[in-house]
Amino acid sequence: MAKEINNPIPTPSVPAPDILRCAYAELVVTDLAASRKFYVDVLGLHVSYEDDTQIYLRSFEEFIHHNLVLTLGPVAALKAMAFRVRSTAEVDAAEAYYKELGCRTERRAEGFVRGIGDSVRVEDPLGFPYEFFFETEHVERLHMRYDLYSAGELVRLDHFNQVTPDVPRGRAYLEDLGFRVTEDIQDEEGTTYAAWMHRKGTVHDTALTGGNGPRLHHVAFSTHEKHNIIQICDKMGALRISDRIERGPGRHGVSNAFYLYILDPDDHRIEIYTQDYYTGDPDNPVITWDVHDNQRRDWWGNPVVPSWYTEASKVLDLDGNVQEVITRTDSSEMDVTVGADGFSYTREKDEDGTYRGEPSKGFKLGNQV
């Protein structure tokens, strides 16, 4: 079913760096006070450091300096998505790896942000600003500080999600870099719409979503239990910002996690996520979902709002300029599943099911106004 990849990214001759996990994102925000309100007052992330231009935040169980840096700037965008590697030698490996790929790289012994030491940032072949580091300041791990535990507590950074036009091309590149695919969405012609890949033994450290890119689709934090996610919704309702709940809560098909998508003041999308599964074995079974399976994105068949498919955050190059967005030429997941030209089914090959008189293979959305 695999198609040939157009314009493949070459596999370097030097070894890929040994990546541990997704570690933090640096987001440019345009109103630091508004962002603080969202991430600290609403979501309850813990401040490791803050000043007039930056806020450093971490989740409840984290011991590295931060999982999120909010940096004040003129244009909301992703400035860096950082992966932790196993040692400083692996930062060297990353630098060599991307140099061989012909990518622009920048190495800083003192780090690009506070709390992080020797690190390299690159403009990767897909146009994303990746960072690799090992050195970091250890901060208090709050994992037993239940006196600070809010009802909607975010306990870990779980993953990133990136929008890129050509998923198979990006996937091959990330597999070379050491990521392993756990799940993907394809159609019967072999078009890949999205792929999930990991290093740390969960469903993903990052995922590729097919679309115009490079753009950042979302950053995801974990909670302990499902009720913590419901509380975040309830609190956003109480604060009368329910219009910033974009999608969910729901149960993913892909990953099996319970999820919620919300929007920060700059429209950066944050996912809240809990209870995927262990994937650390090398023969972990890969799950391929049919793009027409209406339970792939939401196990309960609830509709994906179009903005979730179309909107995403800009990403910056190493000079801080917005990366040009390249249009996806493959089929769009939204187009093939929603509306007049698309279709989805609840039960494969079941043409007879009905939903309040409408075809069951239709999106529930099709039954709405």
Next chain:
Amino acid sequence: MAKEINNPIPTPSVPAPDILRCAYAELVVTDLAASRKFYVDVLGLHVSYEDDTQIYLRSFEEFIHHNLVLTLGPVAALKAMAFRVRSTAEVDAAEAYYKELGCRTERRAEGFVRGIGDSVRVEDPLGFPYEFFFETEHVERLHMRYDLYSAGELVRLDHFNQVTPDVPRGRAYLEDLGFRVTEDIQDEEGTTYAAWMHRKGTVHDTALTGGNGPRLHHVAFSTHEKHNIIQICDKMGALRISDRIERGPGRHGVSNAFYLYILDPDDHRIEIYTQDYYTGDPDNPVITWDVHDNQRRDWWGNPVVPSWYTEASKVLDLDGNVQEVITRTDSSEMDVTVGADGFSYTREKDEDGTYRGEPSKGFKLGNQV
């Protein structure tokens, strides 16, 4: 704000019966095996009795004979909605009350269904088949039978919800009957779209939803916790019947409960519901919601699917014939809130909020395809 009621139902001179609570519904279903699969295999209700034409079901904590009777018949409909009264003398009171109202009544010392003794059924002024009884066979209360406790266990019958064209008229009638309103939905002109009213000290034993009626909107069962409701969704996904999840899960504005609406094989709507609040004090504050408040029906602003507004179960008269449906002439809640002629807001008087570039006062649905 209250408008004069058209064609009011007179208040009888005799005392209203002392109603304890909503107790059971008798639903006519057209395929008993399919219904059994839904209510027993999927939802896990417990069988008190069954034969070739009927199944009697109860919830985990119930001690009266049943909360639901499924009766095989040619047309899916509500055959009776039964309230338990404080004593047999109150059955007499109910009979006298409805006789004075000029309603057709039928008294049966041996009950209309198994497990229920002396009872009266009436065709009430709104056209609904109400039953009042006290005598019932006590069955094993399963409330500590955790060996039978499923992950999505339904623990109580919570309430009914009825569709009727003229909500204020119905409300006044039910207040005469002893129900107390806890919450309602109105607009600035005093049109009432729905009202919730109780006897047992929760938000409701029954509610009136404005629409073409008499029709049964839904029957609601409670779970202990929110995760139990999520499990029901997950299980329906696993069984590939996610197209029978109509709406939710979500948090209600009205009632503050966590909810889910699903459809049985005959399109009878079942709500799963948990965690509303105590209302038993006589001065319990009534909450009136603005029909344009987009958090009234879902605290998170998630859209109400149109079928939820338009579809409902037929109801039968005492001869088993379907009651004629009378069209609502007041404004429709769907029309005034959704689509070109309607509007909803997240924040009252906030015209500036945006949701991915769309007006925040718009329904999230308006942002969908």
Next chain:
Amino acid sequence: MAKEINNPIPTPSVPAPDILRCAYAELVVTDLAASRKFYVDVLGLHVSYEDDTQIYLRSFEEFIHHNLVLTLGPVAALKAMAFRVRSTAEVDAAEAYYKELGCRTERRAEGFVRGIGDSVRVEDPLGFPYEFFFETEHVERLHMRYDLYSAGELVRLDHFNQVTPDVPRGRAYLEDLGFRVTEDIQDEEGTTYAAWMHRKGTVHDTALTGGNGPRLHHVAFSTHEKHNIIQICDKMGALRISDRIERGPGRHGVSNAFYLYILDPDDHRIEIYTQDYYTGDPDNPVITWDVHDNQRRDWWGNPVVPSWYTEASKVLDLDGNVQEVITRTDSSEMDVTVGADGFSYTREKDEDGTYRGEPSKGFKLGNQV
């Protein structure tokens, strides 16, 4: 099995007041700052009013002025346990009722505490300071203020629990007063060790525990879900006050609720409680537990610590003096179930079961050091 009651309390000729529910307790505390830390900072109750000598607290879903008054004083004790009645006329009824009983009563049109109007306090036949009131200031019901919702949020006052030497005598008095028994603990000789009784349709508004009395055993607040109670334990661990967790968490046999007992700075015992069952029908089945059933107090057979049996708060008379404590002469539940002279069983009539080599009928405690 019922024994004759010694020295029965006469049934008044006047009607008992129509009690709605347990409403609030007034506790004398000896260090207001320490108590504030416990009830506000640790438990998260919401302050309705406070000054240098009193703090008024309410739970998340309450709309009356308070559920707890902390009053600074020299001796830690219960000053009043207050029940709300249906109307001011019922306060009259309460006053007349206790006057006929020969009890000392005090009526205050302006109330005894802030936020409460016309009320009567009595020294009841068991020696407890009961209050009856209807008038109260309505405060903001916080039930949808999820922005204020803590991870261990207390949402309602659920019940009181009183220690009295002669349970059948007290039970008959409270049944006269309109309470209905839902569960009790007896032995095969008819000795009653405890009884639970309600007005509001839950397992209890108050309970009688056999022991030296009058003393207040505990005041109980509800949470929405079980994890909220676990969070309170986790937080007390984080604050290094785990020595103030007296018993639990666990599942009660009696009431079927999930529970926890903790101690305030004055050793007033607070229970945190969730998920008992509906009891509002007049024929609600009464459950009688065998005192030797090792699952009656903890469904999982975990031991009851002796302090839970022996310790309780003093109660005050209307002059503010401590009521004399009368010794129980009936068997003590602790004595008949724990240690050399007592026994408990997991499975009735099962002598063979073993627990790590010890008799299964033995208390787990018996297997401890």
Next chain:
Amino acid sequence: MAKEINNPIPTPSVPAPDILRCAYAELVVTDLAASRKFYVDVLGLHVSYEDDTQIYLRSFEEFIHHNLVLTLGPVAALKAMAFRVRSTAEVDAAEAYYKELGCRTERRAEGFVRGIGDSVRVEDPLGFPYEFFFETEHVERLHMRYDLYSAGELVRLDHFNQVTPDVPRGRAYLEDLGFRVTEDIQDEEGTTYAAWMHRKGTVHDTALTGGNGPRLHHVAFSTHEKHNIIQICDKMGALRISDRIERGPGRHGVSNAFYLYILDPDDHRIEIYTQDYYTGDPDNPVITWDVHDNQRRDWWGNPVVPSWYTEASKVLDLDGNVQEVITRTDSSEMDVTVGADGFSYTREKDEDGTYRGEPSKGFKLGNQV
């Protein structure tokens, strides 16, 4: 603080095998029907295969053939504790590693049990029957089969726990084998009472508990949420086997997990466990607990029952004979913390705290009968 290790186990010159995770235990049971009732009917593990002498069980999210093998035999014991390695070459590595250690090894290309291929079993230097394998039959991963999801569902095998007399000696051996310590318990003199160590990025794949050994302390399975564990307790109560609940539920200090210990029909101890934290970074902070910290074993200060300290399962050698148990000569954790000669504190250096009049540094157990 580290003491010199007596009789250290040499570090082989060949590389240690690359272990992925703890994978399954083979337990000898003396009544297969009784064990089936416990593991299948009570705990809900899923049968991968069974015949008259063996039952193969797996957890909800597992894709390898099994996590537990119950093998009928004359003496209840651990027959093997199996770790999965990264490839068959790593089975070779394991064999060579233990051969160099002078341990008895047995290699079977067809595996020792069904569903497992080429594997090696060894009598390790501590006397435990370790197995290493890679090849396994993939079975249906049930992780989305919510139609099979019980209220107390066990979703993963989490870890083993082994009793050994000399913890530092065993720890050094396991560190050589590639395990990394996450937490331990020591006293001020450097005596180590227990150590937790992992491969898969959680707190542990196995732990060493100081005591007479080699013995198996327990096998632990995970649930998704805390309520799943409570349900297991509730169900054991309903089945009147609460005497098989040995300890808990509670919150661990070490690992921060919510836990429960129960006993199977042969007194094999099973832990149910949820919500520890990510440990996969090489500089993951190690937490050392003071043995006198009364919150180390239970964050809420609830007592550890003596049987938990003293009892454990025998282990077999490769001939199926019971391994001789060697007595611990270091201090016993129970002795130094419980009873007349031991002490524990809630707050370090706080002599003043009181618990119902008893010293707070005392074990709560000391306040029991």
